[in-house]
Amino acid sequence: MRHHHLRMLLVVILLGLLFMLLSPTLAAKDFILAIRDNHDDKLSVPQDYTLGWKVVEMASQRMAVEITLVELPWAWAITQLKQSKVDAVFAAIATESRRKWAVFSPPLAITHTNLYSFANHARNHWQQIDKATALVGTIQGSVQHALLKSAGFERLYTTVDTGQLFGMLQGGRLDFIAYPRSQLAYHCSRLTAGKTTECLEATPIPELTTAMHLMGLRDNPDFLHFCQNLLKQVGQLNREGKIAELYRQQNVPDHYYQLWLASLVEFELTVQ
Numbered sequence: 001m002r003h004h005h006l007r008m009l010l011v012v013i014l015l016g017l018l019f020m021l022l023s024p025t026l027a028a029k030d031f032i033l034a035i036r037d038n039h040d041d042k043l044s045v046p047q048d049y050t051l052g053w054k055v056v057e058m059a060s061q062r063m064a065v066e067i068t069l070v071e072l073p074w075a076w077a078i079t080q081l082k083q084s085k086v087d088a089v090f091a092a093i094a095t096e097s098r099r100k101w102a103v104f105s106p107p108l109a110i111t112h113t114n115l116y117s118f119a120n121h122a123r124n125h126w127q128q129i130d131k132a133t134a135l136v137g138t139i140q141g142s143v144q145h146a147l148l149k150s151a152g153f154e155r156l157y158t159t160v161d162t163g164q165l166f167g168m169l170q171g172g173r174l175d176f177i178a179y180p181r182s183q184l185a186y187h188c189s190r191l192t193a194g195k196t197t198e199c200l201e202a203t204p205i206p207e208l209t210t211a212m213h214l215m216g217l218r219d220n221p222d223f224l225h226f227c228q229n230l231l232k233q234v235g236q237l238n239r240e241g242k243i244a245e246l247y248r249q250q251n252v253p254d255h256y257y258q259l260w261l262a263s264l265v266e267f268e269l270t271v272q
Contacts, residue, residue: 033088034077034090041190048110051246074141087220091212093143104215110210113178114179114181115205118200129153134155137178138156144178147207162183181202
């Protein structure tokens with residue numbers, strides 16, 4: 001009788017373990033990350049997008065986490081994030097308006113935004129552009145659009161398609177497009193069959209030379225836990241010299257590594 005009870009207890013334990021392994025609610029959940037459309041093509045160009053992504057790759061390999069990637073245009077990625085259909089979006093800029101509902105990972109790279117145009121429209125600074133007449137293309141839901149709108153630009157065209165903006169500028173239907181430099185590099189490389197990543201004149205927007213992050217919802221414990229681990233691994237990679245080596249491999253000037261390092265130190269101080 002005693003052996004019978006032991007066998008029954010063992011069966012119950014085994015069935016419980018099997019249920020836990022097979023149950024979709026209890027099984028380990030993948031971390032779902034939204035990336036930009038044409039992600040792989042963008043990685044072929046050594047710019048901030050590529051640097052940031054390689055940092056995520058190196059750190060996540062040490063974290064032993066399963067990441068499911070979903071390619072989405074930016075505006076759609078934000079919608080999916082707000083509906084909790086993805087855990088995070090890649091290459092986001094932290095702003096005060098976004099901090100009301102989102103949190104951000106450690107900085108992954110320093111991103112640069114300019115207003116791009118043909119030579120006859122370029123200026124030394126974006127505030128020199130005529131806000132009443134200039135036709136400016138922006139990505140829907142982007143920080144570039146928000147900044148230009150708040151600055152008083154009256155003729156803004158928005159779309160989810162970065163390629164459409166590039167084509168409209170080429171066709172003379174826009175005077176400027178507001179792009180991160182990595183986005184322009186991707187389109188210029190395609191246009192010139194890889195000969196150059198700079199095929200337009202840049203009007204700087206210094207206010208948007210800033211860090212890029214992963215962005216997730218404030219109430220998502222999976223994202224908060226992911227960011228804690230990410231910070232540990234990024235810090236360790238940097239102490240090992242892996243991040244500086246990455247910048248050298250990508251032929252990115254040391255100045256940009258120093259900017260990123262300063263932003264990492266600042267981030268670490270805010271979470272202590």
